[in-house]
Amino acid sequence: MSESKRLFFAIEPPANIQRQIVRWRAEHFQPEAGRPVAAANLHLTLAFLGDVSADKQQALAKLAGRIVQPGFTLNLDDAGQWLRSRVVWLGTRQPPRGLLQLAILLRAQAARSGCYQSPQPFHPHITLLRNTSHAVAIPPPGFHWTFSVTEFVLYESIFSNGRTRYTPLQRFALSEQPRISDEV
Ligand code: 3AM
Numbered sequence: 001m002s003e004s005k006r007l008f009f010a011i012e013p014p015a016n017i018q019r020q021i022v023r024w025r026a027e028h029f030q031p032e033a034g035r036p037v038a039a040a041n042l043h044l045t046l047a048f049l050g051d052v053s054a055d056k057q058q059a060l061a062k063l064a065g066r067i068v069q070p071g072f073t074l075n076l077d078d079a080g081q082w083l084r085s086r087v088v089w090l091g092t093r094q095p096p097r098g099l100l101q102l103a104i105l106l107r108a109q110a111a112r113s114g115c116y117q118s119p120q121p122f123h124p125h126i127t128l129l130r131n132t133s134h135a136v137a138i139p140p141p142g143f144h145w146t147f148s149v150t151e152f153v154l155y156e157s158i159f160s161n162g163r164t165r166y167t168p169l170q171r172f173a174l175s176e177q178p179r180i181s182d183e184v
Helices: 015-028 054-065 097-112
Strands: 005-011 044-052 072-076 078-082 087-091 125-130 145-149 151-160 163-173
Touching: 005 054, 015 125, 015 145, 044 054, 044 097, 044 125, 054 097, 054 151, 054 163, 072 097
Parallel strands: none
Antiparallel strands: 005 044, 005 151, 072 145, 078 087, 087 125, 151 163
């Protein structure tokens, strides 16, 4: 039997926006504020699946591939800090309905497939800093990045050599019409 993988569904911001966010972060947060998430690892989690067997991964991917809903526009215009989980995040003041619907669907599919889902409400966010040791000043409003979300991604979280890397395994197009998912 193959080993399980640590998986989650997420939205991947375009690479140019990942780079812009990282530049903005460097300008607004002190290096000691927390551990910065690498540009390529910046993502907005939709559903965390945990450790999943190959069979279950296939079943979850099949269900995800059946989701039919149009894309939406995401406007990242909010930021904050959660002291308990010790992260600084980027988010949106007005989550689009499509985003909430997609997360609810993926979480429901995951729960039905036996993946534990936290009872906490879905707070769409992109983690910017981890392991923040104290309250940090959040930049004043005025920043924003806007992009079209046309797909979501099944990621594997791999921890090696003291680093976590998120590797896209499969991409799922958002569209009005049923589509076949693309393996990457
Ligand atoms: O970077 P964020 O917070 O959006 O927090 C983890 C990360 O999302 C979250 O899954 C993403 C990839 O690791 N995560 C990790 N363990 C989790 C858990 N047990 C979890 N989310 C919910 N429950």
